Amino acid sequence: RERARAARAATMAARSTRVGGRNPELAGQAAWVATEKVNAELFTLTYGALVRQVLHDCEDRVFEANKKLDEMGHAMGCRLIEDFLAKTNARKCLSFKESAETVALVGFKMFLNLECSLENWNDDETRCDVRFEHLDPFVAFVEVPDRYKSGDDEQSKLKYCQVLCGAARGALESVGVRTECHFVKDALVGDPSEGFVMRLEFTENVEDEYPFED
Amino acid sequence: TVPARAASAVPLRPAGGSAYGDQVIIKKNAAMSAGLRCVGVIGPNNAPVHITTFGETENDANAYLHVLHCALDEVELRSAGGGGGASASSSTDQGNGNQTPPGNPGATSGHQTSSSQIQKDPFLGMVFPTEQAKVFAYKTNTRAVFLLVYDDSFVQQESDIKQVFAKIHDAYAEAMSNPFAAPNSRIDSAKFCAEMRGLCTD
Numbered sequence: 465r466e467r468a469r470a471a472r473a474a475t476m477a478a479r480s481t482r483v484g485g486r487n488p489e490l491a492g493q494a495a496w497v498a499t500e501k502v503n504a505e506l507f508t509l510t511y512g513a514l515v516r517q518v519l520h521d522c523e524d525r526v527f528e529a530n531k532k533l534d535e536m537g538h539a540m541g542c543r544l545i546e547d548f549l550a551k552t553n554a555r556k557c558l559s560f561k562e563s564a565e566t567v568a569l570v571g572f573k574m575f576l577n578l579e580c581s582l583e584n585w586n587d588d589e590t591r592c593d594v595r596f597e598h599l600d601p602f603v604a605f606v607e608v609p610d611r612y613k614s615g616d617d618e619q620s621k622l623k624y625c626q627v628l629c630g631a632a633r634g635a636l637e638s639v640g641v642r643t644e645c646h647f648v649k650d651a652l653v654g655d656p657s658e659g660f661v662m663r664l665e666f667t668e669n670v671e672d673e674y675p676f677e678d
Numbered sequence: 679t680v681p682a683r684a685a686s687a688v689p690l691r692p693a694g695g696s697a698y699g700d701q702v703i704i705k706k707n708a709a710m711s712a713g714l715r716c717v718g719v720i721g722p723n724n725a726p727v728h729i730t731t732f733g734e735t736e737n738d739a740n741a742y743l744h745v746l747h748c749a750l751d752e753v754e755l756r757s758a759g760g761g762g763g764a765s766a767s768s769s770t771d772q773g774n775g776n777q778t779p780p781g782n783p784g785a786t787s788g789h790q791t792s793s794s795q796i797q798k799d800p801f802l803g804m805v806f807p808t809e810q811a812k813v814f815a816y817k818t819n820t821r822a823v824f825l826l827v828y829d830d831s832f833v834q835q836e837s838d839i840k841q842v843f844a845k846i847h848d849a850y851a852e853a854m855s856n857p858f859a860a861p862n863s864r865i866d867s868a869k870f871c872a873e874m875r876g877l878c879t880d
Contacts, residue, residue: 505855508855509855511857512855512856512857512858513857515857516857516858605852605853605855605856605857606857607856607858607866607867607868607869608858609858609866
């Protein structure tokens with residue numbers, strides 16, 4: 465942990481001298497400090513009850529439940545982006561890389577105090593992996609029973625944190641960026657030592673639609 | 679040889695007690711768990727949700743079932759009406775100076791409310807002595823009961839036992855916080871089982 469912190473501090477120092485001076489980590493930290501806090505256990509238990517209820521409503525059909533969680537996340541993301549833009553003075557992002565950094569380093573930090581890092585960018589800079597140090601607000605105390613994590617098919621495994629992916633997707637869509645977002649490494653249903661890694665992939669820009677012909 | 683611990687002196691294993699042989703592992707800070715034979719967690723509906731056994735009966739969960747059942751009866755007696763008669767007989771039984779009267783204020787103060795399910799102190803003390811074992815009970819406000827079965831030949835300090843109960847209670851709370859856990863069914867959490875197992879070699 466100490467080493468990761470030191471590395472982050474080094475990149476932060478390097479970044480602040482860049483042209484434009486964008487520093488998402490600092491912005492995230494500042495935003496987190498400024499927001500009102502809620503008890504973390506309350507959040508965790510509420511989220512757990514939510515997932516339980518969704519599974520119950522879908523009668524244990526995991527595929528449907530995953531989809532439902534994603535849709536709920538999407539709806540939340542569309543609303544959170546307004547809150548985010550109002551509270552932070554984020555400038556317009558000029559590239560997908562900036563958008564991803566803003567979502568992951570500022571957004572996740574501000575709302576959930578999640579520490580993460582972006583890695584594994586592809587050459588186009590349209591796809592990256594978001595590695596979380598921990599996902600405690602969602603997964604503390606949680607142990608997924610075997611019936612939701614067995615099966616070779618990825619689709620038959622419960623995507624417990626899908627709401628987070630949906631939120632990222634919804635927020636980006638509201639600002640005109642269509643993305644694909646899912647967890648590639650999920651410690652709850654897979655190997656616990658691998659942690660949580662979310663893949664964020666750019667699909668297309670959403671064209672602004674004008675309601676009338678000019 | 680057993681390294682002596684400042685807080686409580688653990689007696690050396692009795693010379694004739696070779697039955698337990700090498701199974702009981704005593705490490706430096708293990709005085710509190712020396713002699714622990716079984717941990718039982720009983721859910722609010724009186725069905726066992728978790729049993730871990732140590733020592734000789736390592737893999738036999740049923741070895742202590744009878745003992746646990748009798749202890750449960752005693753716990754119910756105590757919590758139902760202060761259990762005046764029952765508690766008096768069992769707490770004076772042992773010549774062991776470490777035994778404490780049950781923490782139920784109803785019994786000591788003499789006044790009993792008919793529905794006094796609320797106890798100020800969940801630690802009920804020693805509830806059931808048999809020839810080879812002593813059972814300690816701890817009842818939470820959610821009517822879950824934790825039972826510790828200790829071997830008779832070891833002496834325990836009450837504070838040590840309370841510490842063990844505190845650990846069990848914490849682990850139980852965490853296991854219950856799992857959204858997929860139901861209050862009356864078997865505890866499936868691997869973490870909880872590992873922590874229970876760790877109580878003896880702790």
